[in-house]
Amino acid sequence: MSDFSKLEEKLNLSFKNKNLLKQAFVHRSFLNENPAPGLDHNERLEFLGDAVLELIVTEYLYNNYDNPEGELTSWRAALVNSKMLSSVAKELSFNDYILLSKGESQDVGRARQYILANAVEALIGAIYIDLGTDEADKFIKNHILSHLPAVLEKKLYRDPKSYLQELVQEKFGITPTYEVLEETGPDHAKTFIVGVYIEKELLAKGKGSNKQEAQEEAARNAIDTSPKIGV
Amino acid sequence: MSDFSKLEEKLNLSFKNKNLLKQAFVHRSFLNENPAPGLDHNERLEFLGDAVLELIVTEYLYNNYDNPEGELTSWRAALVNSKMLSSVAKELSFNDYILLSKGESQDVGRARQYILANAVEALIGAIYIDLGTDEADKFIKNHILSHLPAVLEKKLYRDPKSYLQELVQEKFGITPTYEVLEETGPDHAKTFIVGVYIEKELLAKGKGSNKQEAQEEAARNAIDTSPKIGV
Numbered sequence: 001m002s003d004f005s006k007l008e009e010k011l012n013l014s015f016k017n018k019n020l021l022k023q024a025f026v027h028r029s030f031l032n033e034n035p036a037p038g039l040d041h042n043e044r045l046e047f048l049g050d051a052v053l054e055l056i057v058t059e060y061l062y063n064n065y066d067n068p069e070g071e072l073t074s075w076r077a078a079l080v081n082s083k084m085l086s087s088v089a090k091e092l093s094f095n096d097y098i099l100l101s102k103g104e105s106q107d108v109g110r111a112r113q114y115i116l117a118n119a120v121e122a123l124i125g126a127i128y129i130d131l132g133t134d135e136a137d138k139f140i141k142n143h144i145l146s147h148l149p150a151v152l153e154k155k156l157y158r159d160p161k162s163y164l165q166e167l168v169q170e171k172f173g174i175t176p177t178y179e180v181l182e183e184t185g186p187d188h189a190k191t192f193i194v195g196v197y198i199e200k201e202l203l204a205k206g207k208g209s210n211k212q213e214a215q216e217e218a219a220r221n222a223i224d225t226s227p228k229i230g231v
Numbered sequence: 232m233s234d235f236s237k238l239e240e241k242l243n244l245s246f247k248n249k250n251l252l253k254q255a256f257v258h259r260s261f262l263n264e265n266p267a268p269g270l271d272h273n274e275r276l277e278f279l280g281d282a283v284l285e286l287i288v289t290e291y292l293y294n295n296y297d298n299p300e301g302e303l304t305s306w307r308a309a310l311v312n313s314k315m316l317s318s319v320a321k322e323l324s325f326n327d328y329i330l331l332s333k334g335e336s337q338d339v340g341r342a343r344q345y346i347l348a349n350a351v352e353a354l355i356g357a358i359y360i361d362l363g364t365d366e367a368d369k370f371i372k373n374h375i376l377s378h379l380p381a382v383l384e385k386k387l388y389r390d391p392k393s394y395l396q397e398l399v400q401e402k403f404g405i406t407p408t409y410e411v412l413e414e415t416g417p418d419h420a421k422t423f424i425v426g427v428y429i430e431k432e433l434l435a436k437g438k439g440s441n442k443q444e445a446q447e448e449a450a451r452n453a454i455d456t457s458p459k460i461g462v
Binding site: 044048050051052054055059068070072073 | 274275277278279281282283285286289290293299300301303304356
């Protein structure tokens, strides 16, 4: 069993109810294999934490930016989507703490991404209940709103494929193309690796469980890392 | 111009910044015809108020009910959807306060429903900023969460057509039928009146801008008002 006191140390939090912290990391699949009296899965905490996260991010954007509601909505979406939250979870080593069934723990693809993102929301719910609004606010500012400058700079709130197309069009007067480089795995669990190109030059690769997802990641990687694009 | 001090009296609120209260009622169409320096439309307040409403309702449900997250989510949806919020707006006579363009004020159908619902969210945003969380909490408890018993009793969180079908099936062993009774208005702004029947007996009527909407309202009215159904 994971040592949650290390996690508390890492997060610089001290829970009054340690069980609540643990609950935030319990996926429903875990309880099927490990029924434990008094231990519930994290879905109700996630229900609460999602709303706490939404309000704290919304209020921050409202107070700090005069932009129209439509823009703030898309910035917020980029901050609270499962991609961003799962990357926050990975930064905080949540993979070491999440409690899953043996079967579920094999799957490290898209399903895990959702599980990690949900654990972040559940943890926010647990902080809010156990330690109050101010601590939830601090956690969200430190670990989620801290990504806002990158979201704005790299325009992560925009669909990456259309944004890359605009950038490439502007710089080179042509349209980037996508090509499937690899397709592996059984039908119900395929993985695609896609490359994005300017003419014949590979800008970046992306991986996903379908072509569209792999293309989006490739576009995002090109925007983030290709020296030819350089945002 | 509407007298917003009457509205404050009615809502038992006293705004420090009266302009913020007014802003909650300004639809973007109004500013096109009545540009006023310092007066903005209500969309940013709505962006904020929507998140405040979501958290306060979520926290209330979380604290008062042990039900699984999926159920709480559907109850919440029934409390914060535009149908419920526009009916709250009508109870509070928001039609007397909402500031619209002349064109927009002609339309009293579905578009108005959204405008009224958005004004409720914008007002919640304005209360939250100007008067704080406790007053927002009080407003939401008095005017929105007050509908929770009816939502639960009448199972308003369920699709009304399938719920009515279940009730009629159970009581009479048959399926209710729907019939269009009236279809009026030009193509771009049709109104349908639909009746819902058990065999040849009319249970209730419903009105809507398309058949589906009119059927749903008819089903809802049957559940709410028909002595044959009596939930």
